[in-house]
Amino acid sequence: ASGEGAPAPTQSAVPGIRKLIAVASGKGGVGKSTVAVNLAVALARQGLAVGLLDADIYGPSVPTLLGIEGRAALSDGRLQPAAAHGIKALSMGMMTDPKKAIIWRGPMASSALVQMVEKADWGVLDVLVVDMPPGTGDIQLTLAQKLKPDGAVIVSTPQDLALIDARRATAMFGEVNVPVLGIIENMSGYLCPHCGEASEPFGHGGAEAEAKAMGVAFLGRVPLDIALRLASDAGRPGEGAQAEVFAGVARAVAGSVG
Numbered sequence: 707a708s709g710e711g712a713p714a715p716t717q718s719a720v721p722g723i724r725k726l727i728a729v730a731s732g733k734g735g736v737g738k739s740t741v742a743v744n745l746a747v748a749l750a751r752q753g754l755a756v757g758l759l760d761a762d763i764y765g766p767s768v769p770t771l772l773g774i775e776g777r778a779a780l781s782d783g784r785l786q787p788a789a790a791h792g793i794k795a796l797s798m799g800m801m802t803d804p805k806k807a808i809i810w811r812g813p814m815a816s817s818a819l820v821q822m823v824e825k826a827d828w829g830v831l832d833v834l835v836v837d838m839p840p841g842t843g844d845i846q847l848t849l850a851q852k853l854k855p856d857g858a859v860i861v862s863t864p865q866d867l868a869l870i871d872a873r874r875a876t877a878m879f880g881e882v883n884v885p886v887l888g889i890i891e892n893m894s895g896y897l898c899p900h901c902g903e904a905s906e907p908f909g910h911g912g913a914e915a916e917a918k919a920m921g922v923a924f925l926g927r928v929p930l931d932i933a934l935r936l937a938s939d940a941g942r943p944g945e946g947a948q949a950e951v952f953a954g955v956a957r958a959v960a961g962s963v964g
């Protein structure tokens with residue numbers, strides 16, 4: 707009833723989920739999951755209905771980061787995401803025994819993940835944030851193709867090796883026509899909590915320069931912060947000095963996907 711010629715309401719490929727945002731990195735250990743969780747919580751604090759899918763099959767860390775224990779429940783044959791910190795979350799870590807290695811082959815893993823988006827009981831979401839598996843291999847490419855995210859956020863540390871991989875990740879999303887919303891520089895500088903000296907174990911500013919060179923937005927920098935690591939390990943996202951940074955990233959992301 708919105709009148710003729712009005713644009714169709716924007717909708718992701720999955721009914722009920724308005725926008726899908728992938729959080730990706732060219733390699734592991736750069737803080738992708740930390741960013742995904744804190745971004746999801748920051749988006750929820752801005753009034754959006756937010757889901758988080760932990761698609762990091764080989765190292766699912768979202769349950770720990772959100773303080774969720776146990777397996778995902780099934781109701782009427784549908785997987786039920788768990789509620790925590792104002793968001794809904796589903797993780798490969800809630801499907802499997804944490805003590806057993808996950809040895810799924812690529813095609814099986816990507817189809818399981820697509821089902822976790824399409825068939826789980828997410829309800830109505832403004833945004834589903836997908837914490838992608840690290841890297842730019844077949845699984846990542848297949849996921850990007852099948853999930854058709856509305857945008858991707860790339861996480862990198864400032865040093866050259868990570869940036870080369872971030873460039874690959876950006877190119878991968880380009881290949882499947884997923885807009886890269888921007889790059890976040892994580893572990894950008896370290897402020898010693900004891901002596902107050904600022905140091906730069908991975909250099910600094912590399913991701914911003916790289917973003918500029920690739921013509922994508924720079925979304926901000928998160929320093930190496932012991933408080934962030936401790937809060938993450940304790941399953942308490944959205945706390946401390948970095949909450950402000952993530953709020954800014956959330957505004958930029960929400961603004962660019964509409």
Ligand code: ADP
Nearest residue numbers: 734735736737738739740893929930931935938
């Ligand atoms: P990835 O998902 O890229 O593998 P994680 O988000 O799991 O990386 O982060 C790897 C480790 O680094 C975790 O222990 C996490 O708490 C820590 N970490 C991530 N970002 C920061 C940061 N800015 N300051 C301190 N610790 C961080």
